[in-house]
Amino acid sequence: MPNAFIKGTGSYAPENIVKNEFFESVGSNDEWIYSNLGIKERRISNGETTSDLATKAGQIAIEDAGLTPLDIDLIILATATADRLAPSCACFVQEKLKAKNAVAFDISAVCSGALFATSTGAQFIKSGMYKNVLVIGADTFSNITDWTRRDAVFFGDGAGAMVLSETEEDKGFIDFLLHTDGTGKDHFTIPAGGSEEPASGNSINSRRHFFQMNGPEVFKTAVEVVPNCISRILKQNKLSIEHIKFLLPHQPSIKILQEIARKIGMPFDKVKTNMDRYANTSGGTIPIILDEVHKNNEFNKGDMLLFAAVGAGWTWGSALYKW
Numbered sequence: 001m002p003n004a005f006i007k008g009t010g011s012y013a014p015e016n017i018v019k020n021e022f023f024e025s026v027g028s029n030d031e032w033i034y035s036n037l038g039i040k041e042r043r044i045s046n047g048e049t050t051s052d053l054a055t056k057a058g059q060i061a062i063e064d065a066g067l068t069p070l071d072i073d074l075i076i077l078a079t080a081t082a083d084r085l086a087p088s089c090a091c092f093v094q095e096k097l098k099a100k101n102a103v104a105f106d107i108s109a110v111c112s113g114a115l116f117a118t119s120t121g122a123q124f125i126k127s128g129m130y131k132n133v134l135v136i137g138a139d140t141f142s143n144i145t146d147w148t149r150r151d152a153v154f155f156g157d158g159a160g161a162m163v164l165s166e167t168e169e170d171k172g173f174i175d176f177l178l179h180t181d182g183t184g185k186d187h188f189t190i191p192a193g194g195s196e197e198p199a200s201g202n203s204i205n206s207r208r209h210f211f212q213m214n215g216p217e218v219f220k221t222a223v224e225v226v227p228n229c230i231s232r233i234l235k236q237n238k239l240s241i242e243h244i245k246f247l248l249p250h251q252p253s254i255k256i257l258q259e260i261a262r263k264i265g266m267p268f269d270k271v272k273t274n275m276d277r278y279a280n281t282s283g284g285t286i287p288i289i290l291d292e293v294h295k296n297n298e299f300n301k302g303d304m305l306l307f308a309a310v311g312a313g314w315t316w317g318s319a320l321y322k323w
Contacts, residue, residue, distance in 0.1 A: 004125035005172035006321070007132070007165040008065025011291040012056035013043040013158035013278060020153070028150050034276075038254025042156025042279035044142045049083045051092035053159035054138035057287070058097055061134065061161035069099035072163075073130035076121050077106050078113025078137040078283040080312075081144060085193075093136065102134070110188065111250050111311030112178075113137055113283035114160070115319060118307075119176040121164045128166075136161040137283035144190055146210035154213075154253075156279035160287025171301075174320040177233040184221060184314035187214040222256045222310045227263035229318045230308055237320055241265050243304050245323075246293065250309035251275040251285040260308070285309075299323045 019041045020030035033039050045053070054077055062069055075090050075097075082089035090104035109116040114137030121133035138159030145152050190211050192203035203209060226249075234240060241264050249257060251273060261268045272289050281288060286307055293299065303323040310316040 001126055002128065002166035002168055003172035004122035004164045005167045006162050008061045008063070008067070008163040009161065009287065009291040009294045010057045010060025010064055011158065011160040011288040012053055012060065013156070013281070014045045014048055014053070016044050016046045017041050018044045023150070023153050026148060026150050026152060028153050033153050036253065036255060037153065038273065038275045039153065039279045040276045043158055045140045045157045048140070050079055050081050050138050050140045051083050051089050051096060053140065053157065054079070054089065054093045054136045054161070055096040057138065057159035057161040058093060058134055058136050061163050065163040065165065067132060067163065069097040070101055071132050072099045072102045072134045074121065074124055074133045075099060075102045075104040076117040076133065076135050077104070078109065078117040079106060079139055080108060080110045080113065080282060081139045081141060082106060099134070109311055109313065109315045111252065111280070111282050111285065112309040112313070112315040112317055113311065114286045115307055115309045115317050116178060116315065118162070118164070118319065119178060119317070122173045122176070125164050125166050131166055133164040134161060135164060135287070137285070137287045139282035139284055141211070141282055144209065144211050146207055151213055151215070154280050156281050158278055158281035158284040158288055160284045160291055162287055162290065171322050174322055175233055175237055176317065176319045177229055178317035179225065179229065179315070181314045184217070187217040187221070188212070188312035218252065219256055221314055222252055223259040223263065225314070225316045226260050226308050226310050226318070229316055230264050230306065233318045233320055239304070239320070244270070244306045245303040246298070247271045247306045247308060248286060248289050248293065249307070250311070251278070251280050251289065252310065
């Protein structure tokens, strides 16, 4: 049975930079944001849609893989901020890429979305159904952020992508471990705009189309479930944290990542971060950091990598990869 490996990577973020000083008007400041979240600035879209960002990241990944859009069999887009409720954002990307041979659909798992999408894409490769799968994580959370609130500091816009292809070599994805706990559905949510609370004058006036987050619960859950998940995937593959070259995680906050690293016994210099420049790009975080480390030539053949994420739902998971 063939395995799925990362043949190419790409990322894209808008040029517009919003620094922490902007948030002094809503009662926050640079010192608090950087010390607690690790964020100095974020990229905010100025008219670019989620599919615009995803298309640019996808094109870069396809070129990096030495392919053309016509070589792509499947596009899986992880996003919580699709261009429209229907059709899927992946349909927009397929049309913009001119990848006319590709099936395309979205996955919604918010900050865990790229990991869930990667797992899905890898199964299509391993089964032999498709040869080249484009996985994209992209979000424009600026469109669902209430810029009058202090919690506007958390998110930025961006997209990352990877091309998964088949290989018979000793490399690629070793294992995935995914979880969901729907009892956490209200701790990060967008209350209005769906079938439960359709858009209305009242929902708009009460600002219920913006995200609402229970920050303490996010922290508490993340530092509990992610270390447990990492420990389990290592144990079931007879590995220890010493075997791992890098952890490439979702980027929720620097304090969450520091606590996760402490609990799994990993030196923090092995945890790759970029939230100082991008903040939390939700579905984009893991493929963006993957692209950056790859393009910096920090991976060597045989390196064992660990991916991990936690998101709304609750959703969380981890993956093992051999470079």
